[in-house]
Amino acid sequence: MTLLRTRGPAEATQAIQRALRGETGGVVNGAVPREVTPEAATVVFEAPAKRNAETLKPREVRVDVENRGHFSTHMYSNAVGRRQYRLYVPAGNHSEPLPLIVMLHGCTQNADDFAAGTQMNSLAEQHRFLVAYPEQPQQANPSKCWNWFKPDDQRCGRGEPSLIAGITREIIGAHSVDPARVYVAGLSAGGAMAAIMIGAYPELYAAAGVHSGLPAGCAHDLPSALAAMKGGRPPRHARDAMDGTASLPKRPVIVFHGDADATVHMRNAMRLVQGFDARLHDGREPRRTVAGRRACTVSHLVSTNGMDAELWTIHGAPHAWAGGNARGSYTDPMGPDASAEMLRFFLEHPLRR
Known part of the structure; x- marks a missing residue:
């Protein structure tokens, strides 16, 4: 706070960053700064229009890390077309291969919006992994779905699966990525595409996270997609395709869905975990409550071929990323921290050959 008053927000932010890196020293006006706690480090200062440090007001968010790591823009092309993507690489030397999470945004969103809402870059800086955000252009879908x-x-x-897989492989080839710890996650339309990717490329992705999404193969055109979103029964050929793959899940999956979601019906979450142990229907799963957060019911499932799944039913939650930051669209700050829980689930499940 002394730095903030005397030298401005830039110096204060640098001091917080040095403390987070474990660096010592930095006497300010003859006083040794106190230890910066994780709680204090989540305060990011925004300068007002006038350079008056006395009127500076903090707001609480996760550590703004994008000036520590490298958040860059790239373009990938193949025979199908081309897609832009953003890549976050954490700061520091990467002597050991790092995990990679591919994040697929929802409709109307872009990479920066999705990164701000999920705060996955902050987790990447804390836990050392790469994050990729492929972008769907408006030319491919009017709503960028x-x-x-x-x-x-x-x-x-x-x-589009070939483009997303191509981006993933390009990053693996260009960076120090552990091929056994590559994951895919998404929200809404991005969640539905993440479900497709884990089924189509089980040799590439070790696990998937689907938030407010739909199962692969549940629709074949726009009318059937709208019906599936409302929780309707899939067409016969779609049911046959889903039943043919659901009996033996190819990779672990973690699913989040709000039971007050008016955009994608909760039935889709149930269908996403078809083929896993049906204990989620017996009503005995624990209901979790955390002060200041929405209550949720978490079901831990295992398929007959040994694949794990988790289903997080978030009570009263809308169509939004649970625990997300309000700087991004379609976020629910009152929900459990979906980003942290997905990361935990992913790191527990490296690729099994």
Whole structure:
């Protein structure tokens, strides 16, 4: 606070960053600064229009780390087309291969919006992993949704899955990435595409996180997509395709869904974990409550072939990323921390050959 008053927000922020890195020293006006706690380090100062430090007001968010790591823009192309993506690489030397999480945004969002809302870059800086954010342009979909409901965008080596997989492989080839710890996650349309990716590329992704999404193969065009979003029964051929893959899940999955979601019905979360142990229907799963957060019920499931799944039912939650930051769209700060729970689940499940 002394630095903030005497030298401004830039110097104060640098002091917090040095403390987070474990660096010592830095006497300010003859006083040794106190230890910076994680709680204090979450305060980011925003300068007002006038350079008056006395009127500076803090707001609480996760540590703003983008000036520590490297958040860059890239372009990937293949025979299908091209997609831009943003890549966050944490600061420091990477002597050992790091995990990679591929994050697929929802409709109307972009990479920066999704990164701000999920705060996944902050977790990447704290826990040492890379984060990629492929972007869906408006030319591919008027609302910038991933086309999870189109047959050509639901298959390995075709359409948008080939672009997302190509981006993933490009990052693995260009950076020190542990190929056994590559994961995919998404929200809404991005969640539906994450479900497609884990089924189409089980050799590439070790696990998936689906937030407010839908199961792979539940629709084949826009009308069937709208019906699926409302929780309707999938068409016969879609049910046959889903039943054919659900009996033996290919990779672990963690699913988050609000039971007050008016955009994508909760039934889709249940369908996402078809093929895992059906204990989620017996009503005995514990209901978790944390002060200041929404209550949720967490179901831990295991398939007959040994694949794990978790289903987080968030009570009273809308169509939004649980525990997200209000700087991004479609976030629910009152929810459990979906980003942290996904990361925990991912790191517990490296790729099994």
